[in-house]
Amino acid sequence: MSSCDAETPYGVVLFRSVQAALAAEKILAGEKIAHKLIAVPRHISSNCGFCLRIQWADREAVERLLPAEKLGVEGIVPL
Amino acid sequence: MIYFDNAATSWPKPDAVPEAMARFLRECGANPGRSGHALSIQAGRVVYEARERVARLLGLDDPLSVAFTKNATEALNVALLGLLAPGDHVITSVMEHNSVLRPLRHLEERGVGVTRLPCPEGALDPAAVARAITPGTRLVVLGHASNVTGALAPIGEVGELARARGILFCVDAAQSAGCLPIDMGAMNIDLVAFTGHKALYGPQGTGGLCLGERARGKLRPLLRGGTGSASDSDTQPDFLPDALEAGTLNAVGIAGLAAGLAFVEERTVEAIRRHELALTERLLEGLRSIPGARILGPGAAARRVAVVSFNLEGQSCSEVATALEERAGIYCRAGLHCAPLAHRQLGTFPEGAVRFSLGAFNTASQIDAALEVVRELSVSAKGA
Ligand SMILES: Cc1ncc(COP(=O)(O)O)c(C=O)c1O
Numbered sequence: 001m002s003s004c005d006a007e008t009p010y011g012v013v014l015f016r017s018v019q020a021a022l023a024a025e026k027i028l029a030g031e032k033i034a035h036k037l038i039a040v041p042r043h044i045s046s047n048c049g050f051c052l053r054i055q056w057a058d059r060e061a062v063e064r065l066l067p068a069e070k071l072g073v074e075g076i077v078p079l
Numbered sequence: 080m081i082y083f084d085n086a087a088t089s090w091p092k093p094d095a096v097p098e099a100m101a102r103f104l105r106e107c108g109a110n111p112g113r114s115g116h117a118l119s120i121q122a123g124r125v126v127y128e129a130r131e132r133v134a135r136l137l138g139l140d141d142p143l144s145v146a147f148t149k150n151a152t153e154a155l156n157v158a159l160l161g162l163l164a165p166g167d168h169v170i171t172s173v174m175e176h177n178s179v180l181r182p183l184r185h186l187e188e189r190g191v192g193v194t195r196l197p198c199p200e201g202a203l204d205p206a207a208v209a210r211a212i213t214p215g216t217r218l219v220v221l222g223h224a225s226n227v228t229g230a231l232a233p234i235g236e237v238g239e240l241a242r243a244r245g246i247l248f249c250v251d252a253a254q255s256a257g258c259l260p261i262d263m264g265a266m267n268i269d270l271v272a273f274t275g276h277k278a279l280y281g282p283q284g285t286g287g288l289c290l291g292e293r294a295r296g297k298l299r300p301l302l303r304g305g306t307g308s309a310s311d312s313d314t315q316p317d318f319l320p321d322a323l324e325a326g327t328l329n330a331v332g333i334a335g336l337a338a339g340l341a342f343v344e345e346r347t348v349e350a351i352r353r354h355e356l357a358l359t360e361r362l363l364e365g366l367r368s369i370p371g372a373r374i375l376g377p378g379a380a381a382r383r384v385a386v387v388s389f390n391l392e393g394q395s396c397s398e399v400a401t402a403l404e405e406r407a408g409i410y411c412r413a414g415l416h417c418a419p420l421a422h423r424q425l426g427t428f429p430e431g432a433v434r435f436s437l438g439a440f441n442t443a444s445q446i447d448a449a450l451e452v453v454r455e456l457s458v459s460a461k462g463a
Pocket of ligand 1: 151226348
């Protein structure tokens with residue numbers, strides 16, 4: 001669970017289900033992509049679950065790695 | 080003490096099971112997936128890992144399609160009540176546990192057509208399933224292994240048949256998950272109901288329903304409520320596992336279940352099966368040599384799980400069970416085993432039978448000791 005550099009602009013991957021966010025976490029950990037599970041920021045969504053914070057620069061790699069339909073990825077947005 | 084009641088609940092558990100539960104409560108017992116803080120995330124990870132282990136063990140392609148329940152009974156209710164509507168037809172067998180029979184009786188009273196196939200000598204003929212199919216048949220539901228005779232149902236043949244006819248196939252794996260290989264993909268099984276506290280060596284209060292691709296999106300949930308996701312909506316989510324998991328899960332139980340699953344995975348289902356098969360053969364052989372012992376179900380151990388029910392001539396099953404406990408500390412189960420139609424089929428209703436059910440921790444010397452006592456009891460009955 002690598003944290004991102006404080007200087008780096010972040011994005012968050014939103015999921016419809018909390019358990020899918022945990023599934024995605026394992027995929028990114030396996031691929032050694034920096035990420036952290038955090039509570040969904042209220043200004044982004046009022047969903048009470050988790051989302052995955054990633055480095056914005058990694059978003060294309062993340063998009064490729066996560067099976068969007070199976071995991072119910074609802075979007076990758078800047079933080 | 081000799082514990083021969085593993086088909087009711089396995090005991091003892093691997094040490095890792097209570098340890099995992101204590102660790103969960105001490106170190107990360109927060110609400111899995113409700114809050115987004117570190118403890119909640121850690122609890123969520125424990126639950127997700129258990130999903131992965133279940134999916135791997137049962138040959139399910141997607142861990143998110145494992146919905147946890149409190150036992151196999153709840154899983155079967157979720158499947159049967161969720162899927163069947165008035166006008167639908169469902170095929171089952173008389174060998175089923177009440178956890179299948181009672182929900183089906185309830186549905187029948189509400190307009191679902193139910194065919195309960197007879198099983199002469201406890202064996203189901205797949206051709207009888209084929210003959211029972213009607214244009215309205217939506218589902219076939221069968222126990223993988225009988226909790227009365229241990230007999231294996233022809234799951235492979237029925238799966239193929241159901242798939243070819245476009246009918247969903249649900250398997251009650253309460254007596255098989257963990258001690259018999261199951262591969263939902265290869266066996267054409269659409270729904271598996273499992274329980275955590277038997278051959279998966281987890282605690283009571285755990286179980287679940289696995290949904291293959293064809294079953295997804297087809298179940299009306301039994302319960303609706305909070306899931307930690309989609310909190311902005313007051314409508315129950317339609318995606319798995321949330322759709323079928325309203326309310327806080329038994330996460331401490333699931334932590335224990337994950338440890339039980341790890342135990343099974345480490346030993347391997349195949350090795351556990353070999354161990355239980357050898358014990359079952361020894362038990363069957365010994366019982367056959369006891370005059371007046373009548374064994375229910377198949378003669379060959381290979382056609383059953385490690386469940387052997389029998390009666391002694393001239394004695395009630397409850398007398399035998401009490402004597403086994405009082406003389407030698409042998410714990411087993413006598414009676415009807417929540418399977419009234421199976422005992423009717425086998426000619427042992429309403430009296431029932433004595434059931435020995437074995438697990439990974441039983442030994443050959445326990446089998447020999449129990450056989451010795453059964454032999455004494457049979458002799459004393461003759462002398463009486
Ligand atoms: C064949 C069978 N199905 C279902 C069940 C129900 O399991 P549970 O009591 O865990 O709901 C049992 C055992 O009790 C069983 O033996």
